[in-house]
Amino acid sequence: MSQSTTDPDTSGCIERVTEDVVRIPLPLPMPDLKVVNAYAIRGDDGVTLVDPGWANAESESILVGALRQLGYVPGDVRRILVTHAHWDHYTQAVKWRREHAATLFLGREERHTVEAFDGLQGVYPNQVRSLRRAGANDLADEIERLELGPHERDMAVGPPDIWLGGGEEIDCGGRTIVAHATPGHTRGHMVFEDPVDGLLFTGDHVLPRITPSIGFERAPDRLALRSYLNSLHFCMSRSDERMLPAHGAVSDDVGSRVEELLVHHEQRLKEVLGLIAAGAETAYDAARQMLWTRREKTIDELGTVHGMTAVLEVIAHLELLVTQGLLQSDDSGIARRYHAA
């Protein structure tokens, strides 16, 4: 079967990926990311879900309707595999585990972020600190003023039933799904593989159109980019498998997109290194001289939240260059300054 012919972003319109695997696009209550893909895997004991979306009424009724088309009710969901704890993947899983007694699986390293969640601390407490250290004080002030939106309050977050470390073979009703630790986008991100049918459920680790954000979580890992690149190399070892991403269309091979992401980060590392050599001192200095997204926007044109993720990405590149011995950092001032090693 070739590339999907349905619009990948039409929520509710299910797409049969194989005889037993179906993609269910679900709506998201977010300004720019409109759809998350849940996947349903048919087994001989019921159904397994991967990333069943954001807990809200609209998404839930679409998911229930899609299951009904497949001949299931929510009580037939035996297990829920979640690639990472971001709310657009995890919150409905937590709700359904509670209401329908499915077994919930999540990567063990997500516990840092799950446990650190406290709605009273602001929306992005760690990111505010990172932005100040990056020399982006105005942006930090704007982020500090953000409050949780109505769709973000009272989210069910909490631990899963089973923490995955990677390497587990999960029996999904006669079909084995293997969990692979792919840290980077978040610390505990998991990619799930059906080795028999050659399917890779890539979550947010490999996405068709978006460059995944790195370490954008409550309790990030300092070397998130190094972890991310290592995890991309893991996916290259599965380059011929089909890619079933959490956002966007299914494609026939994961390898070509992984290759593009590796090239993107290689170019960014070079660019950032060049900017420091040319006199930029902080992550914010460098981010202001770069162009962002496919539309080549400046950081000021990105707006507050995307401006923040741009600065965080530059921090990730700078920190990797420090560990590679190509840059040195200096913490004697308020902002961290970088210079050639």
Ligand SMILES: [Zn+2]
């Ligand atoms: Zn995510």
